[in-house]
Amino acid sequence: MADPRCDGWLTEAADALDTGATLCEDLLPRLAAAGLPAVGVPQARGGAGGTVIDALEALSEVASHSLAAAFVLWGHRTYIEYLLQSPNLALADALLPDLLTGTQAGATGLSNAMKHLAGMEPLQVTAVTDGTALKVNGALPWVTNLRPQGFHVAAAVDGPDGVPFVASFAGTDGGVSRSDDLELIGLRGTNTAAITLADVRLPAGRIIAVNAREWLPRVRPAFAGLQCGMSIGLARRALAEARDAGGAGRGILAQPLSETTQRLEAAQSALFAGLRSRAFEADVAPLFEIRIALAEVVAEAVALELQALGGKAYLAGPGRGFARRSREAAFIPVITPSLVQLKTALAKRREQAA
Template structure:
């Protein structure tokens, strides 16, 4: 029996949806709305989905969080990308043994006054054998001091943020800690000059002798903890592809009615593959099978990215010359830029394919 895919939530706040649709172009091309984006998402209750009611959330599971993130991506990938970083950080706290940190930060995370960011892409790649760790800690004055650089982190809202990152400890172990915007020795660069997604507060972080104490430790054993949270990390990433592909396929379906009926079959085929991959993601997350073996999760992320590329291509073919006109083609041009970002979200498709190839070689 097939597990139902996460559908577009019927209670997605209409005011938020309208604002995202109206501002999608500005969110992609300008930085002016960056301070407003997370509070808007929080006002609509989106970060609270999948968070237990006892912690101030609206209940549900990570499947529900993926569904609402996918719906946000149908309107604006910039908004969905910010929601991904924020909701992923919240998930880290939900799965952390550090109850004090969770209770201290959760109210501000849910109301959007504090931004949560995930700097664990490096750790996820390290876990898959792709690259070395970028942050290291040394004993300093009875505690620990952290050095290193995070070259690309999203949702570093200047007003206030916390970012989760994995650190190589002085004892050969690896831990996950939360760093704050006002920590001594932590420097946020200006926003990166992206070709799109400009309102996502994406920047680099430099750490020089940043002190870290036990109150900021999300997990003392990263190598044991990371495989448990990786399905949520990558699963929420998959929500970006699900929403963008759904929107592009819907636009292609609407535009293909005038003299382009030949596209009906490939649009239907791509839609079926999208829903099959979404069903498989839901089933794997429910069964927790991705914790023991992440290969199936990596394959789904790759498959969904392929569907996004095909969906945007089909939208282009359905629109024809209108897609190249500045006015009628503006939304398509944005989705085309958004689709170009899907393969390079870390871990990138090349990195995932390399990890899968290495795994197959080891098995052989």
């Protein structure tokens, strides 16, 4: 990671970030002080340079310490990516400085839009015009990194002309309401809540993309690719813990550990190749398949860690890290779009092709 001090803090804070909200206020500023949101952001835009693959690697490293921290970084960095790929340069120039320093939080409310794009569900936010401005209504039931200290959230809106667009809403906008944090079984330090939009007046300067159907396929690889970084980092850590725990009677695990590691590396290589070539913009199916494969690798990796630890995994002291990783692994299949939704979308594509 950019700053090794963040590495040490995440190791110490990982359990607290998973089980409670006491460190919510500290998390994003710590990540920003380590330079993590700036990875993959062009230097001309105030970032550290590099590509989205560099950002994915940084996110994977964070996930190897804390999935809660990686989940926050994913939401924040993905929102930044929306601004980088938006033709609305004025909006990006206005928001990027505070986002890169962690003064303001960025949140991606486009999970509904990504599912809509894949034909899974209708848009949940709509706009009407009163002749002078757009008025937006709807709800985003699950959004991460909604820091009470200040946030901006992206959402896809079904326009009055039937053309969906993508816009940014601030937590201070009239009509924007944030719920209390959701009662999650883990990842509780992520400022995850619901958003309600009630007659929010939307100025033209807040529009990220005027045509969501044309724009979303270009940003979906970054959205899902960075999401995959959470699986990569968690799987790497679980496999490393399993190898380190190997002792008498554990040699039988050497082959499955090697095979699972190879599957992880193959999925990661395919992900990086697709992002570099931009092939996922034209055909998203391989990206969905990689996301599914990585989730399966995470499940295998955590199961191998359990077998390598044996009874120690069930003791509160030595098993604490494993207990957290098992909860983290349970979240991977349900990150939106969930594995069930991805598999359903892929099955539908195969039926249509047939």
